[in-house]
Amino acid sequence: MVAIGVAFHQWADFSWALVFFGLLGRWTEKLHPAAIAGLAVPWAILTSATEWFVLVPLLPFWQPIFTLQQPYWIGLLVHLSSALLYPLFAWLRWPAGQAPSTSAVRFAQRWAVGAGCVLAMSATLGLADALALPLPLMSGNADDDQQYMRHMTTHHQQGIELAQLAVARAQAPHLRALAALMVASQSGENRIFTRWWDGWFTEPMPVCTSEERVAMAGYLTPSQMAEATKATGREFDAVFVRLMSLHHAGAVEMADAEWHSAGDPRLRLMAHAIRHEQQGEIALMNNVEGIDAVRRAMRNMLANNLEQKARKQPHAQ
Template sequence: MTLPRPAARISRLMLGLVLLVAAGLVGAFLAAPDRPVEGSPEAGFSRDMAVHHTQAVEMALIIRDNTDDAELRTIALDMLLTQQNQIGRMQDWLIQWGLPLTGARRPMEWMGGHHGGGGTADYTKMPGMASQQDLARLREARGRDAEVLFLTLMIAHHQGGVDMAEAVLPLTDDAHVRSLARSIVRSQSAEITVLKQLLEDRGGSPAS
């Protein structure tokens, strides 16, 4: 059956609109950035920074038990809550990307081996990570000794975190990763200044 001329025009118009919408959807799909995959800088950063943050949380918990200094206990609590929250965000990304929370690649491999870690699977090779011996000493220390050791370790730890966050920025276009990395650079750089002053007040000096 031949459609009346106005109906034919409407039919052709509807078909054209459908094709335009479909083309737009396909174009948007093709233009959408791929989610990070296994071996990507985003996956490596999220996993390694989560491990790095976990040690900071551990040290913050230790110093809260081993000092009566109200200011330092408040700072430690803030670190604990902030970094625990960021750990949750990074782990949530990995889940959304369809990736496991841990991977088979060596720590810091996403940085291209320029982290000074020697390419081993030793987590202490992450920038700023305290050794197990350092953590054992921190658990045993009390009062001013504990405070000086904590501040010394945490300054180095924060600087390592800043280095990691700065390293991922040129490697990723992911808006969430870039936002968190910038936040880490800002907040931990500011905290380093505060921690150095607290250490100086106690007669200590940052490790070189």
């Protein structure tokens, strides 16, 4: 699946490069590499928005999971990384060693050096992060960040347990596939939390107490988990959707608080991605697709779960 995802993104980026230098070639071939570099941001916005809003969720792929699970800014970063390499075309279009010494070629060569430095730095930071040696914590409130990491890790562990039940028992194929994706995504997020914790703090991550679990938004009670464990057949599907929706809504609330906090920027960005992902999965469990999927995704990206807020209002009265 990872290889398929990488191949899809590479094919998509290559296709947009063909549009830029092929379909629009009569115009773009006259541009200096500096001008092409200036177009990188608007081109990335245009191409990523076209995919996120139209091509993948609507036509021809009809895959709302792309828009509902992945926040727009992730695709934008991918497209921007690709578009920022377009200025190299002025140099790479020539056979090796035969590029003329023009201002365009010299600019492209300097741009290649800069791109190489950025790539080397990114690879170094990625390797350090993989070895649990991330950059130091940059937080305005380290205690709150610690609590968020502990609580979300515990919350994910229960979500993984519930999703694993659905992988084995769900009758609807789309629920089984979505549950498998939940297991993979939340397991991966927990591994990131663990690496960051090990790199930022000296003590091991404390286990959440029973009192913390009871107070945690969306954390299911033992009786609710027993209900899911005992459910069979079509009954299980309805129970799973109901309980996982409650569980996800709690995670959204926790992630939204971190996103709006003074915490480490990496944690906040990850919290925004989790918030978007889990709201999207609630919609996917309920078969939202088409234009409605795009509307939901837009709302999920920009605001907290509106249904969750509505559910809280009667309790406040």
